[in-house]
Amino acid sequence: KAGVTQTPRYLIKTRGQQVTLSCSPISGHRSVSWYQQTPGQGLQFLFEYFSETQRNKGNFPGRFSGRQFSNSRSEMNVSTLELGDSALYLCASSSGTGKFDNEQFFGPGTRLTVL
């Protein structure tokens, strides 16, 4: 089975721009979660989508948004980029069946640099 893929792997943007990141989950997985990883704040949960609906949300401003398509692929968008948005953005997929011990499989991440 192919793993979680994220594109692009690296991005450089300037302040004020917007960016869209893409995630393709493992085949058959219906849940996609997004995390931001920074040296200062560590790994922080952004949001989770399950069957095209946002099921969980973290404490990030409205500039961060996402969506999920019928094939479970997901995109996240960050508008009006700020320097502090520079981070590794990780996508994780799981079956999302609601059972406990529902392992999340992480992709390699997209490294976003905001100048």
Next chain:
Amino acid sequence: QQQVKQSPQSLIVQKGGISIINCAYENTAFDYFPWYQQFPGKGPALLIAIRPDVSEKKEGRFTISFNKSAKQFSLHIMDSQPGDSATYFCAASKGIQGAQKLVFGQGTRLTINP
């Protein structure tokens, strides 16, 4: 508000030794506690996970010890090897609907000296 506190931030262990990383949580509603391993340039990968109805879980050289009353859990790596050198994260989540909303500790950079 940091809900999962992890220590130490960095750890150096000799090859063959035991590596111990500790985590403490605040929210008693948490009911799933995984440990993740991350190598540079890679995403985190699940090592082992435990639920609060069990006090210990072992998989190969990796063991989770869980103390519900103290709200603490720890990862023990026996016979530590240089290939175990990585950053380790503890995490927690609650409920069925929230199972994918992981709250992570700050991470421990583990170095195993040959």
